[in-house]
Amino acid sequence: MTSLASTRMSIPFFRYPHLFAQQREEILKAITAVMDRGAYILQNDLVEFESALASFTGAKHALGVANGTDGLNIALRAAGIGAGDEVIVPSHTYVASAASIHFADARPVLVDCGPDHMIDPSAVAAAVGPRTAAIMPVQLNGRTCDMDALQAIADRHGLAPIEDAAQALGSKFKGRNAGTFGIAAEFSFYPAKVLGCFGDGGGLTTNDSAMARKMSLLRDHGRDENGLVVTWGLNSRLDNLQAAILNVKFQHLELEIARRREIARLYREGLQDVEDFVVPPGPDDDPDHFDVYQNYEVESGQRDALRRQLEEDGIRTIIQWAGKPIHQFEGLGLGGANLPVTDRLFTRCFLLPMNTSLTNEEVEYICERIRKFHG
Ligand SMILES: Cc1ncc(COP(=O)(O)O)c(C=O)c1O
Numbered sequence: 001m002t003s004l005a006s007t008r009m010s011i012p013f014f015r016y017p018h019l020f021a022q023q024r025e026e027i028l029k030a031i032t033a034v035m036d037r038g039a040y041i042l043q044n045d046l047v048e049f050e051s052a053l054a055s056f057t058g059a060k061h062a063l064g065v066a067n068g069t070d071g072l073n074i075a076l077r078a079a080g081i082g083a084g085d086e087v088i089v090p091s092h093t094y095v096a097s098a099a100s101i102h103f104a105d106a107r108p109v110l111v112d113c114g115p116d117h118m119i120d121p122s123a124v125a126a127a128v129g130p131r132t133a134a135i136m137p138v139q140l141n142g143r144t145c146d147m148d149a150l151q152a153i154a155d156r157h158g159l160a161p162i163e164d165a166a167q168a169l170g171s172k173f174k175g176r177n178a179g180t181f182g183i184a185a186e187f188s189f190y191p192a193k194v195l196g197c198f199g200d201g202g203g204l205t206t207n208d209s210a211m212a213r214k215m216s217l218l219r220d221h222g223r224d225e226n227g228l229v230v231t232w233g234l235n236s237r238l239d240n241l242q243a244a245i246l247n248v249k250f251q252h253l254e255l256e257i258a259r260r261r262e263i264a265r266l267y268r269e270g271l272q273d274v275e276d277f278v279v280p281p282g283p284d285d286d287p288d289h290f291d292v293y294q295n296y297e298v299e300s301g302q303r304d305a306l307r308r309q310l311e312e313d314g315i316r317t318i319i320q321w322a323g324k325p326i327h328q329f330e331g332l333g334l335g336g337a338n339l340p341v342t343d344r345l346f347t348r349c350f351l352l353p354m355n356t357s358l359t360n361e362e363v364e365y366i367c368e369r370i371r372k373f374h375g
Contacts (some may be wrong), residue, residue, distance in 0.1 A: 007310040009365050010114035011353055012315040014192055018357040023248055029173075030244040042220070042237055050203075051360065052250050053187075056170075057179040061212035065219050068166040068188030068202040072100030074236065075162050075184040076134070081106050085133035087162075091342050093138040096348070097164045098326050098334065106133065110327045112339040115143065116281075120266060121149035128157050129195045129358060135161045137182075139168030141280070142194065142294035143258070144178045151181065155331040159311055162186075169195050170288035176298025179205040184215065189238075189246060192355070194260070194292050197242040206240035218241060259356045260293040262364055267352065274374045276301035278348075295320065296354035303348050306373050313369045318371025319350045358375040 001171060011263050020027060046064050053062035065071045081087060083105040089097050091110040098108040109132070111123040119137055135154055137145045147161075154161050161182030168178040169187050179185040187193075189201035203277075204219075205210050217224065222233030245257045261283040268282040278299035282290060297320065325346055327337040352366060 002308065003162055008314050009362060010314040011316065011362050011366065013210075013318055013351070013353050014355055015357040016191060018355070019191055019196060019198070022356070024321055025250065026248045030095050030248050032110045033285060034241050034244045036323045040240050041186050043240040045240045045247060046238055049238070049243040049246050049250070052247065052364070053203050056253070057177045058208045059177075059180050059185070059212065061205065062156040062208065063204045063212070063215055063219060064202055065155065065202040066099065066236040066238060068164075068186050068190065069096040069100055070219070070234065070236040071186035071188075071202040071204045071280055072097065072136075072162070072164060074215050074218045074234065075186055075206075075211075076100060076104040076106065078181055078211050078218055078270075079134060079160055079162060081133045084131060086129065086131040087134045087136055087163075088124050088127050089136040090130060090138050090140075091337065091339050092117060092119075092327065093140065094321060095329065095332070097136055097138055098168070101136070107131075108326075108334060110334055110339065111323075112335045112341045113343065113345065116143075117345065118145045119131055119150070121146060121362045123152060124150060125153050128153065128159070132157065134181075135159055135160055136164055137163040138177045139171060140295075141268050141297050142168055142171050143280075143289060144168055144171045144173035146180075146288075147173045147176075147181045154182070155199070156219070156228065166190075167193065168292060169193070170253065170290075171218070174288050176185055176292075180207065184211050188344060191240070195246060195295050197245050197249070198341060199239070199242055201238050201242045201246065203238070217369065250295035256356050261291070262353065263354060263358055264291070264293045266360060266363045267367065270364065271298070271370060273283040274371055277370065277374055279344055293354055296352045297349055297355075298352055299345070299348040300370075300374070301351070302374070303350055307350060309373050311370060315353070315366055315369060319346075332374075346356065 085106040087101045092113045101108040116119040163185035164186035165178040184206040187203040189197045219236045222231040
């Protein structure tokens with residue numbers, strides 16, 4: 001990467017209008033078609049989307065739900081998890097992962113992450129106890145965890161992994177897609193996600209037909225194909241209008257993932273030799289992992305000063321979860337956990353802009369400013 005003469009740029013963390021601008025005509029056509037048909041709830045666009053999600057991930061079944069958090073909650077309930085149960089989940093995740101467990105009446109047991117920022121399998125093994133009913137691996141930042149290690153622990157204790165793949169559509173471990181491990185998996189289609197709609201949206205995948213049926217009932221008032229109520233359920237359907245938008249976006253997904261991987265390669269080339277600065281693995285560094293780079297989470301030993309300097313340079317960065325992992329949010333009553341790797345990480349980590357609106361020149365400018373700061 002060549003060094004830029006640094007003319008000041010202005011680079012937001014995310015450009016929401018870009019989500020519409022890049023496929024404006026196609027999206028308007030899809031929205032208009034839905035509205036002309038008056039097809040809003042549980043209609044064909046949703047069925048089409050569910051079949052696209054199943055075939056893209058390689059899962060046998062896929063369902064659209066109202067958002068990722070509901071998706072996780074529905075998967076937990078369908079797996080029979082409830083009062084008295086514990087579910088092991090990393091503390092370095094969105095509060096939604098733990099909230100879905102809490103609202104299934106179970107208890108989230110927060111564990112540490114490893115140096116790769118992902119749930120640490122040895123911490124999971126140590127946390128398994130008599131009440132453990134499930135493990136929730138979080139496929140964080142667009143990377144799928146080492147599922148061999150987690151599955152081995154799950155098998156040893158007869159537990160079911162329920163994947164939080166909210167950030168990881170399209171990512172793979174050993175050639176297998178996020179969303180196909182364990183008993184069920186959830187995706188989020190929040191606008192800023194790798195595949196994002198224009199509001200809230202979520203998906204569920206599973207290879208287990210009984211789970212698919214239970215999750216389908218749970219997301220629609222417990223109603224079967226004939227509309228008869230056969231059990232208690234929620235109202236958590238993916239809107240048909242959002243499904244129609246996602247059907248358009250799906251056609252561009254592979255290209256968008258390729259662009260994210262290209263940006264990650266540029267960042268890595270530009271930043272890997274910077275002292276006291278840690279970048280994620282490059283897209284071709286580990287044949288076991290195919291990463292989609294939902295986020296680009298870096299570490300700096302001088303994080304706060306660096307972020308202030310980047311702000312002055314016109315570059316917006318953020319720290320995930322507003323700067324705290326879940327065990328540090330006092331209001332949740334989940335404190336007291338001894339999670340030294342996560343605690344240290346949260347004095348160092350932050351996110352650089354990572355989205356398909358970024359130009360190579362912008363990425364180059366960001367790298368150049370970081371290199372200059374770190375001297
Ligand atoms: C790791 C993780 N889990 C769960 C969720 C919840 O998804 P949603 O916002 O669609 O409810 C998100 C979304 O931001 C997430 O990043």
